[in-house]
Amino acid sequence: MYKFDDLGKKISEIDERIDALIAKTGLSYSEFAVLYTLAKDGRSTQKKISEEWLIPKQTVFNVCKDFRQKGLVQIGEQSVDKRERAIELTQKGRDAADPIVRASDELGERVFARLGEKNAEKLFSLLSRFCEICDKEIENTPGIQTKI
Template identity: 90%
Template sequence: MYNFDDLGKKISEIDERIDALIAKTGLSYSEFAVLYTLAKDGRSTQKKISKEWLIPKQTVFNVCKDFRQKGLVQPSEQSTDKRERAMSLTQKGRDAADPIVRASDELGERVFARLGEKNTQKLFSLLTRFCEICDDEIKDASNLKTKI
């Protein structure tokens, strides 16, 4: 289990760095997630943002409500499911989001450029393989059930 502990610590360290980047924008993690997703995707549902960024649906709803009141986002019809409303940025929202998205994307590009293309490919390949192995092992784990 020690390796899982070490992996968890490294993931937490990466999360801290991402949080530090987001803090520089003056936005909360949830606000950044909504703006970034809408800027990148053009439009998205609150459910999709919640799932992709691991944020409670109610939190995403509240951020979108706040952004609507500030004139940053607007609801639009989603053709596949009338119950789920897609959100998109207004021009004011795009003006606010574009520099933040551009700066965070450029930072990511610089970080991975310094890591190098070969190491970047290796990192993602190893992480993908790690997840596959975990899935296999979890499927086969029959002795984890407790009798509490």
């Protein structure tokens, strides 16, 4: 299990770097997630943002409510799922999000350029393969009964 622990530590280290970038924006992780997603996708739903960024839907709702009061987002027509409303940035929201998205994207480009294309391909290939192996091994692992 120690290899999983090592992997978890490395993933946490990557998360810390992403958090450091987000901290430079002055936004919370949830606020960044909403702005970034809407800037990239044009429009989205609270559910999609929640699932994509692993944030509770209520948290996304609260961020959207706050952004709406600040004039950064508007609630559009209902999406395909009639229980969901589409959210999109206003012009004020786009003006606020654009430099944040640009800086984030440029950082990613610089990091992966320094890593090198072949190493980046290898990294993603190995991570994909790792997930495939985990899926198969978990599928083949019998249930574990506890006495709790």
